[in-house]
Amino acid sequence: MQEFKKEVSFVEKNKIAIKKKNMFIVNYIKDVFNGVKSLVVGLRRTMYYFSHHKEIITEQYPDNRDTLVLPDRFKGEVILVHDENNEHACTGCTACELACPNATIKIITKFDISPEGKKKKAIDKFVYHLELCTMCNLCIVACPTDAIKMAQTFEHSVYNRAELTKVLNKQGSKIREGVE
Amino acid sequence: MLSFSNISKSIDTWLNATFNSTWTMLFEMVIAGVGVISLFAILGLVLVLMERRVAAWIQIRLGPNRVGPGGMLQSLADTVKLLVKEGMTPDGADKFLFNLAPFIAIIVAMLLMAPIAFAKNFQLWDMNIGVLYVTAISSIMVISILMAGWASNNKYSLMGAMRSGAQIVSYELSAGLSILAIVVLSGSLNLNDIIQSQADGWWIFKGHIPVIIAFIIFIIAVTAETNRAPFDLAEAESELTAGFHTEYSGMKFALFFLAEYINVFIVCAIGATLFLGGWMPFHIGNWESFNHIMDYIPSSMWFFSKTFFLIFLIMWFRWTFPRLRIDQLLNLEWKYLLPISMFNLLLVTAMAILGWHF
Ligand code: SF4
Ligand code: SF4
Numbered sequence: 001m002q003e004f005k006k007e008v009s010f011v012e013k014n015k016i017a018i019k020k021k022n023m024f025i026v027n028y029i030k031d032v033f034n035g036v037k038s039l040v041v042g043l044r045r046t047m048y049y050f051s052h053h054k055e056i057i058t059e060q061y062p063d064n065r066d067t068l069v070l071p072d073r074f075k076g077e078v079i080l081v082h083d084e085n086n087e088h089a090c091t092g093c094t095a096c097e098l099a100c101p102n103a104t105i106k107i108i109t110k111f112d113i114s115p116e117g118k119k120k121k122a123i124d125k126f127v128y129h130l131e132l133c134t135m136c137n138l139c140i141v142a143c144p145t146d147a148i149k150m151a152q153t154f155e156h157s158v159y160n161r162a163e164l165t166k167v168l169n170k171q172g173s174k175i176r177e178g179v180e
Numbered sequence: 181m182l183s184f185s186n187i188s189k190s191i192d193t194w195l196n197a198t199f200n201s202t203w204t205m206l207f208e209m210v211i212a213g214v215g216v217i218s219l220f221a222i223l224g225l226v227l228v229l230m231e232r233r234v235a236a237w238i239q240i241r242l243g244p245n246r247v248g249p250g251g252m253l254q255s256l257a258d259t260v261k262l263l264v265k266e267g268m269t270p271d272g273a274d275k276f277l278f279n280l281a282p283f284i285a286i287i288v289a290m291l292l293m294a295p296i297a298f299a300k301n302f303q304l305w306d307m308n309i310g311v312l313y314v315t316a317i318s319s320i321m322v323i324s325i326l327m328a329g330w331a332s333n334n335k336y337s338l339m340g341a342m343r344s345g346a347q348i349v350s351y352e353l354s355a356g357l358s359i360l361a362i363v364v365l366s367g368s369l370n371l372n373d374i375i376q377s378q379a380d381g382w383w384i385f386k387g388h389i390p391v392i393i394a395f396i397i398f399i400i401a402v403t404a405e406t407n408r409a410p411f412d413l414a415e416a417e418s419e420l421t422a423g424f425h426t427e428y429s430g431m432k433f434a435l436f437f438l439a440e441y442i443n444v445f446i447v448c449a450i451g452a453t454l455f456l457g458g459w460m461p462f463h464i465g466n467w468e469s470f471n472h473i474m475d476y477i478p479s480s481m482w483f484f485s486k487t488f489f490l491i492f493l494i495m496w497f498r499w500t501f502p503r504l505r506i507d508q509l510l511n512l513e514w515k516y517l518l519p520i521s522m523f524n525l526l527l528v529t530a531m532a533i534l535g536w537h538f
Contacts, residue, residue: 032516039501046238046500053237060242 075135075150078105080126080168087176088169089147092123099142104132112174122175126168130156145179184480185301212304216293220286220442227441228255230488231495238499259434267430270333277331282428282435284324289442291317295371296449299459299480303372310371311363314450315356318405321443322348325407325424328436332427340423343413343506348405350513355401357521361387361394361528362454375458380465382457388536390527395455397521402447403494404509406440410501411509448490452483456490459483 059068082088092109110124140148148168158164191211195204229244229252236243244251269278295310297303307313322345329341363369365387366377377383383391404411413423425436452458459479463471504512530536 032520042500043496046496049240050234050237050496053240055240056242057240058242 070152070154074152074154075137076152076154077130077135077150077156078128078133078139078148078168079151080148081146082170082173083176085176086170086173088173089145089176089179090123090126090143090169091145091147091175091179092121093144095142095144096139096148099138101136101138102132102134104129105139123169128166128168129164130166131161131164183302183478184299188302216290216304219293220289220438223445224438224441225255225259227445227491228258228437230491231441231498234492234495235499238496262430262434265430267428267432270427272333273427274331274333277327278427279432281324281328281331282432282439284327285321285439286435286442288317288320288324289439289446292443292446296446297371297375297453297458298483299478302480306370306372308368308370311359311369311374311454314446315352315359318443318447319348319352321405321439324439328428329424332424334427337424337426340413340426344407344424346506347407347411347413347509350510351401351404351411351517354397354513354517354521355405357518357525358394358398358401359450359454361391361521361525364525364529364532365391367532371453371458375453375460378457378460378463380463382455382460382462384455387528388531390524390531391455393524394521394528395451397517397524398451398455399490399493399497400517402451403497404513406443406447406494408440408444408494409498410503412498412503413506413509444491444494445487448487448494449483451490452486456486457482458486 061068080088080090092107094107094109097105097107106125106127106129107123108125108127109121112120112122114120135150137150140150156164192204192208195207199207232254233243235241244254247253247257269275292314294305295303295307295313297306325344325348326341329337329339329344332338362374362383365383366374368374368377378386380386384395387394407413425433428436459482461471461474461477461479461482463474
């Protein structure tokens with residue numbers, strides 16, 4: 001019985017092999033046909049683009065500078081948000097400085113004397129090295145008071161590298177009332 | 181009527197009347213040489229601009245749009261830039277071969293211009309083995325590429341050159357076989373005779389499906405032979421930096437660049453001559469009046485519009501298909517194109533003997 005089974009399977013295998021051999025030429029033609037078909041699909045797509053060249057997707061940048069619309073998530077540089085009273089929300093906690101992987105931010109703190117005579121920590125200078133920033137957004141996430149955010153400006157080129165080191169808090173600005 | 185053949189004939193008679201035959205010969209050679217060189221320059225400018233524009237439109241961009249009206253002078257500016265650049269020779273290079281290679285490339289392209297019929301009765305050299313001449317000369321191209329790759333003393337260059345050698349040598353077979361299909365049908369190796377044989381319809385219409393297959397194979401094979409994408413393994417910017425011309429700069433690079441475009445023009449001109457009737461206007465059998473109307477369009481217009489149509493086809497391929505690997509490339513040639521074109525040649529021969537074409 002065992003022997004017989006073996007015999008059968010052998011015959012079966014042979015049949016499959018013969019079938020495969022006959023299939024070869026069919027497969028060959030199929031290959032050629034499918035290849036040509038897929039190429040034609042590609043050619044049709046590019047011909048469509050070629051003949052519809054008015055629907056360009058690129059921005060004509062320096063020409064459309066005034067009407068340029070950037071996507072919301074575009075990250076250009078870190079700024080410290082100031083309101084109309086020249087007040088910001090930065091407490092000088094240095095969480096952003098610690099979060100930054102590139103040591104881009106340096107917070108220099110000072111002590112303000114409040115009217116009641118109490119000492120209070122505040123920022124003296126928020127130093128930001130644009131040339132080191134990778135726009136990774138980690139500082140923004142780290143800030144507990146949402147004092148900083150990403151601006152959409154991107155024309156950052158200057159002739160002198162020193163100009164890239166910026167102080168973000170404006171002259172005479174102070175912390176907004178009520179922000180702890 | 182003002183046509184290329186009339187102009188050349190009047191120049192010839194004038195020279196013959198003014199000088200003796202030796203001087204006439206010499207002057208005509210000089211005129212032909214200057215003509216070919218200026219044609220090269222114009223073709224280079226036009227084709228580079230065309231390529232960039234086609235690429236841009238296919239990729240939904242605008243393309244060059246700064247220099248001149250609509251960017252028309254972009255390639256002229258590029259040429260000036262290349263001209264004033266220093267042509268450096270690397271220290272470890274084989275100086276003689278390194279400097280010789282680009283000139284061989286351009287000389288091959290020049291030689292290939294000889295048998296092409298640009299218009300009715302307008303041809304540099306009407307030889308009776310035109311087709312054979314073209315296939316023979318075009319294979320010298322590979323020598324300049326190998327020379328450049330070897331002399332650069334750079335592994336990328338050498339690798340690019342070797343690939344290109346394998347590629348050109350193998351694709352020449354199917355290009356030759358598909359050209360033979362037309363030679364069999366028209367019964368002549370002379371390009372003029374082949375054009376004349378298409379006076380009652382171009383071969384691509386007269387020859388039914390076998391000639392269309394031969395045409396497709398021809399286009400694939402010449403795309404490979406001119407080292408253009410999807411068969412640009414010889415340069416393969418992303419893997420071999422620039423292949424055989426990595427080390428070339430300035431005018432020497434420009435010569436390679438020019439030779440590539442000239443070669444594209446030439447193979448397309450050959451393709452147009454063999455399959456689309458060269459300068460022969462669009463004729464249908466014996467519709468006398470229709471054929472007569474078609475004859476009013478100058479023959480040079482027909483030739484150039486057909487050639488540029490084929491050039492556009494090849495550019496379209498370049499910006500559509502991804503590059504093949506070297507093994508896929510050789511598979512395509514030896515397992516698909518070669519058997520198909522051999523079988524096809526058999527069919528065409530049977531067709532020619534039995535007179536099944538129109
Ligand atoms: S965006 Fe990233 S790199 Fe730039 S300052 Fe913030 S944390 Fe540092
Ligand atoms: S910007 Fe935010 S995180 Fe950075 S020091 Fe000011 S309050 Fe702290």
